[in-house]
Amino acid sequence: MPNSYDALEGGSYPDMLSSSASSPAPDPAPEPDPASAPAPASAPAPVVPQPSKMAKPFGYGYPTLQPGYQNATAPLISGVQPSNPVYSGFQQYPQQYPGVNQLSSSIGGLSLQSSPQPESLRPVNLTQERNILPMTPVWAPVPNLNADLKKLNCSPDSFRCTLTNIPQTQALLNKAKLPLGLLLHPFRDLTQLPVITSNTIVRCRSCRTYINPFVSFIDQRRWKCNLCYRVNDVPEEFMYNPLTRSYGEPHKRPEVQNSTVEFIASSDYMLRPPQPAVYLFVLDVSHNAVEAGYLTILCQSLLENLDKLPGDSRTRIGFMTFDSTIHFYNLQEGLSQPQMLIVSDIDDVFLPTPDSLLVNLYESKELIKDLLNALPNMFTNTRETHSALGPALQAAFKLMSPTGGRVSVFQTQLPSLGAGLLQSREDPNQRSSTKVVQHLGPATDFYKKLALDCSGQQTAVDLFLLSSQYSDLASLACMSKYSAGCIYYYPSFHYTHNPSQAEKLQKDLKRYLTRKIGFEAVMRIRCTKGLSMHTFHGNFFVRSTDLLSLANINPDAGFAVQLSIEESLTDTSLVCFQTALLYTSSKGERRIRVHTLCLPVVSSLADVYAGVDVQAAICLLANMAVDRSVSSSLSDARDALVNAVVDSLSAYGSTVSNLQHSALMAPSSLKLFPLYVLALLKQKAFRTGTSTRLDDRVYAMCQIKSQPLVHLMKMIHPNLYRIDRLTDEGAVHVNDRIVPQPPLQKLSAEKLTREGAFLMDCGSVFYIWVGKGCDNNFIEDVLGYTNFASIPQKMTHLPELDTLSSERARSFITWLRDSRPLSPILHIVKDESPAKAEFFQHLIEDRTEAAFSYYEFLLHVQQQICK
Ligand SMILES: [Zn+2]
Structure with missing residues (x-):
């Protein structure tokens, strides 16, 4: 068995050897055996991308990365030269799966000079166009590929790039002053998904890319990797197509016909037997929590959805409650009623009966129901106002460590006792400050450390914050961010005074409890040689340079990643990106979901502008601005957003000849860019001068970092x-x-x-x-x-x-x-x-006391350009 996730998923470019499984695995292995409990507390240190001093990619100094950030080993191109000997029986191949060289001619020459100008390049005079917003929804631009490739390409709902025409060089990208990156929604609910069961999952021997629609078949027995160009053998098994029951047509296999597929993985893809679904609920029962009344709604939702929790006969569940002490519940089958066990030593929390706290859902169902019926009334007369959240989380970590799974934390106030206690940092008088907004980052590293420990044991922590007052979400959110959990926030929650929040919680819980879930997951994104990834956005932990560790994955999670161009892409006319998400399903199957996106490479600035996906660009920028707000300052992040518009429109203006000097011009593809940036500046996360509670602002930032594009866009505009x-x-x-x-x-x-x-x-x-x-x-x-x-x-x-x-x-x-x-x-x-x-306040085209109208913003941008 492989001993690390890096080896499992295959690393990138590991070998000159023949097999990836034998490649050395430098990072510490996660605990492979659930039985040997004392866990190595050796969560590897997170890899923090280092800003470099190399060329500014665009805009106002967003940090870029050293070229060396990507895996150090240079990709190998095998000795086999990319000549295309056509196998006699396969004359049709070059048309169907044209080699990269043949494609150049068909997609080259889309630049302004040689073809009629596409709509996306129509110059728009922004200050004169009064109605810039189209009356119908804005769709993702379709990459300019030939019809065959277009048909095969990944849906933009799963995978999008900010530039659908990839610049040939970093220099060209720098000229365009636009962000380059991917937006991903890798585990979204799909109505159609080809699932492939096969003994051999065909992957490139060099870079471990999964075979996909954009590889080329050199002949019946060999295929060329579209990411590193290595020529690989077609395994015997792959010659048979289970769908058509025919032999000798490897190019018709479902893996080569679909850019989104899921493989059922063999034991080669496991570090240990697939874990069962394990759910632990950690519930605040302090006076404040009881007063807010969320327990009734939660317990009712759980009772209603207990049979719909994803899982199989092995599913386990447990409950903890806490105030100034921690309460465990023995639910072992055979007991006449649930047994409450109180641990009051919060400085050194121990598990009273470790084996009977997480119980089999089916064997102990009656006891679980008894507990859920009793819980809402158990603490009604409590006078306990303290909250020992930190110690409760430490206990939860111990309880979950042997298996991994999902911890759902319900919290209603600032934690006030024991490890991880927090103090109020918000000054309500500063809520509408136009100057410095402080405390956007955590007050302590307790929650991040705990999250990394949890991640190392395949445990994700989801936070439900139901608060009537400041609870320091900036600190608490870390428990979910770094453990690949999710964050829900219900400000001013009260089950009777605020019925719409109560109803929302109930509906959200239904989705939360019943939606698909993947356990012990890792995700890796690969891209064509020459491109490199840096700076990932979302809730996860970066295990090794480019392997994202996701203790849980859910269908509502979105991710983003920034890209740079390290080597010129002059030898290719197409680039590809592939995401592989390896996870354990709630039924205990190891599965790999693979998405592959193909995009053309262009050499002129006009073509780069022609292919802008403005919504993807704005979502990536929003993610970058959150990072910037925390690492530098909110005003820096706001400046960077404005400069992104100024720089890109200025760069575009310089490419258009005989331009009126007084006009503010944008290519049609970018015409919504200033509007969306203005919307971001007025968004709760980034606005200034309008009263904004700190937790509300931080929550908006959390949403930006973890929502898929489709939902994020509605929040922005x-x-x-x-x-x-x-x-x-x-x-x-x-x-x-x-x-x-x-x-x-x-x-x-x-x-x-x-x-x-x-x-x-x-x-x-x-x-x-x-x-x-x-x-x-x-x-x-x-x-x-x-x-x-x-x-x-x-x-x-x-x-x-x-x-x-x-x-x-x-x-x-x-x-x-x-x-x-x-x-x-x-x-x-x-x-x-x-x-x-x-x-x-959402009418963002209008002027407010604190912010520009859309028209004023355009004039401001124009002034900056003319400076
Ligand atoms: Zn390869």
Whole structure:
């Protein structure tokens, strides 16, 4: 058996030898045997990317990396030269799987000079274009590949690049002043996924790339790797196609026909037998927690979803509660009722009965149900105000270490006792400061260290913070960030005073408890020789240079990675990126999900601009700005965002001849760039001068770092629709339901007519703003009130009314809701009610006391360019 995850997943370019499994594994091996409990507390030190002094890639000094950051060993190109002897029976191959050389001719020459200008390069005069936002959603640009490759390429929903035309050299990338990186949503829910069971998983012998649609077959028996160009043999087994039951057509195997596939892995891909699904709940039961009342909702959700927890007959579950002491629950089968065991020594926590605290879900189901029914009332009279979260987490770590799994922590206040205790760092008077925003980073490294220990034992920690006051999320979040957990935040949570938060928690829990989960996972991204990765974004721990350790993986997690071009890509016209996610399914299967993305290489600046994926670029920039805010300062991060616009538009301007000097021009592909950057500057994470609670700001930053693009975009730039006159024109049909598709409106008060009602989709919050003069038919038929005056100030639901307009409105909102993991709260806001400020702050094209309007921002950018 291999002894490290690096060896398992194959490392990069490990060998001149023949087998990857025998390649040396430099990093400490994770504990391979669950039985030998004393765990080596040897979580390897995180690899911190070092900024270098080399060329600025773009913008205002975002740090870039040394070329040497990637694995030191140079990729090997095998002795076999990339000549293309065509095997007699395979004349069709060059057309179907053209070698890289043959492709150059078909995709070269898309530059301005030699072909009609593509729409994405149409120059747009930004200051004159009043309605820059299109009325329909912005889709990912389709990479400029030939039709065959286009058909085979990975879906942008899983895998996107900020530049769909990859610059040939770092110098060209530097000229464009745009960020280069990938946005990933690797484990998203898929309706269709080819699953491959095969004794041999075919991979490049040199760089360990999985065979994929973009390799070329030199003949029937040999294929050339599209990442390192090594020529590999086709194994005998691969000659047989189980789908078509035919022999001798390796290029028709599902691995070569699909850019997203999943392999069932053999024991070669295991360090130990696949772990069972293990779930531990760690619950705050201090006075504050009991008062907030979340226990009732959690226990009810668990009771309802107990049978839907992903797992198999081995699934295990356990519960701990804590205030100033820690409480364990013996749920061993055979007991007449759950047994509570209290440990009051929080300085040196021990496990009272280690074997009966995590129990088999099926064997102990009745006891578990008894506990869940009892828990909400067990602490009702508590006067205990302290919170020993740190010690409770230490106990959870001990309990989980033998198996690994998922710890779900529910916390309602600042931890006040024992290890990891925190003090309030927020000065409420500074919430609307325009100057320095402090304390965006952790106050202690306790939570990060604990997370790294957990990660080393394949345990992820998810945090549910339900707080009515400052709880130092910046410190607490570290327990999830570095253990590949997730973070949920419910400010002002109270189960009766804040019913919409309570309902949101209940809905979020349903998704959380029942969604797919992968255990003991690692993820590696490979790219064509010449490109290199640096700086990863998301919740994980970097185990070795480019291997992300993910104790858990869930379908709602997004990642980003920055790229640089280390060697010119002059010899190739295509580059590829491949993500491999190796994980244990909840059913105990070892699986590898592989995504492969193919993009063309271009040599002119115009072509680079033509291929900008502006949404991917803005999401990558947002991730970089979070890092910058924490490592440097918020104002630095804001400056960098502005400079990203100034530099890229200035660089573009210099490529366009006979430009009016007074105009601010952008290629059509970048026309939304300034708008999105302005939106980021007004986002909770980065705004200044508007009252923002520190925990709210930090949570927004956590979301930016861990959400997939599709959800992050709504958070950055909400979608606004007029909904008082919905029609079926252009409607889509979803499961027998007709869903109206109203046009998008720009985020400006000028679009709000008093006679209308507007829905704003901000990702995790929906607002319906109702104008004072809104048509009574809408108020009656959709809201269920006779007139504007009778609409209550607080309204969070649309009633189910038997009218066509009610049906349309609800159908549209349900459709929007269904597409996301977190259940959004709906606020119905009357014009002139105090709550409308919340809604109006999202109208980012408008001026506020603290920030530019869109037009002012353009003028500012223009001024900076002319400087
Ligand atoms: Zn290779």
